[in-house]
Amino acid sequence: MRFIICGAGGLGSVIGGMLARAGEDVTLVGRPRHMDAIRANGLRITGIYGDFVVREHLTCVTHPDQATGNFDLMILLTKAKDTETALAEAASLKDRVRMVCSLQNGIGKEQRLRDWAGRDKVIGASTIEGGVLLEPGHVMAGLTTPTTAYFGELDGGVTPRIEAVVAAFQNAGFGTKAVPDIRQVLWEKLMQIGTASGWSVSTLGLPLTFPDGLEVREGAVNYILLARDFLKVYKAMGYAPQNFYAPMGQFREYDSLPFDAAVDLMMQLGRRFRQRMQASGETEGRTSMHQDLHRRRKMEVDVILKPYLDKAAELGVDVPVLRYVYGVAKVQDAALAD
Ligand SMILES: NC(=O)c1ccc[n+]([C@@H]2O[C@H](COP(=O)([O-])OP(=O)(O)OC[C@H]3O[C@@H](n4cnc5c(N)ncnc54)[C@H](OP(=O)(O)O)[C@@H]3O)[C@@H](O)[C@H]2O)c1
Incomplete structure (x- = not known):
């Protein structure tokens, strides 16, 4: 082709x-x-x-x-x-x-x-x-x-x-x-990248990588708290998580496991991510949005986080963690160059 x-x-x-x-x-x-x-x-x-x-x-x-x-x-x-x-x-x-x-x-x-x-x-x-x-x-x-x-x-x-x-x-x-149903994939992908990016920008800040944040239990707790806000909206839209991008997005488990077990799962993913980075020589270990923050370039905040906030408002779903993370990302973004 x-x-x-x-x-x-x-x-x-x-x-x-x-x-x-x-x-x-x-x-x-x-x-x-x-x-x-x-x-x-x-x-x-x-x-x-x-x-x-x-x-x-x-x-x-x-x-x-x-x-x-x-x-x-x-x-x-x-x-x-x-x-x-x-x-x-x-x-x-x-x-x-x-x-x-x-x-x-x-x-x-x-x-x-x-x-x-x-x-x-x-x-x-x-x-x-x-x-x-x-x-x-x-x-x-x-x-x-x-x-x-x-x-x-x-x-x-x-x-x-x-x-x-x-x-x-x-x-x-x-x-x-x-x-x-590609539209479901698009919404679930946005939930995955929204969780990963919003978590990275709010929890990892400037210098850290994905596994750095998941090796600390509190970091993995933040990940699941944010994932569960996204899930509330996704399910209110009538979708059930399919894990299209497992193992990076295991939303079925983030939804169904007891909270501490979901945190354990994220910590395991962090360890696997670290091993993979070491094996491939990869040093970045960041989402595209976190990469932009790292390079002090404008982030896709409104593309990646806002559609779920808008849906939450439309469907009457309370998403305090997502709202907080969005606020952190907007403040960071305001300081970045175009
Ligand atoms: N990278 C990932 O891992 C990943 C994964 C999944 C989805 N995505 C999505 O894919 C999209 C691209 O991400 P990315 O990380 O690949 O971005 P990127 O590295 O910034 O690539 C985009 C490229 O397009 C260039 N460009 C912009 N306008 C152009 C124009 N009019 N003509 C020619 N080139 C132009 C940019 O140049 P300048 O930098 O000079 O503007 C940049 O080199 C984003 O929406 C992102 O969310 C990325």
């Missing part, structure tokens, strides 16, 4: 690089320093998949107008704050892409794509795969789960075009599934 990835930074480069390595034709649209470095030396990917350089099947451009031909799938992967600019710049692609999706975090991104590309081109997509841009031309793949990506038709169901995308992702080494 032919893929074009608009906003090839940390995650976009890991996904694009792995697809290209598997023989898919991939065009990355990214910033000049990163694109120049890849053109000169290839794309270096380190971390959980090993240490290798991808050169074949990879085209790098700095504006969508420089991309030639038609594409099967456009994947939007800028940060949310850059979506509008990226879509405006991609106007010339509208008639040249067969399908469009976003692997960004958040709710509402698909509707934005439908407004841009037309209702029928847009497919639903979600991932927990992790990527960090370490330096121009070099990304670290930091996180995956047995099923790391889901695709589905936005109005429900699985079609041959969804199965074709799933097959390409599988072939690239990403455990991927087609699902009949």
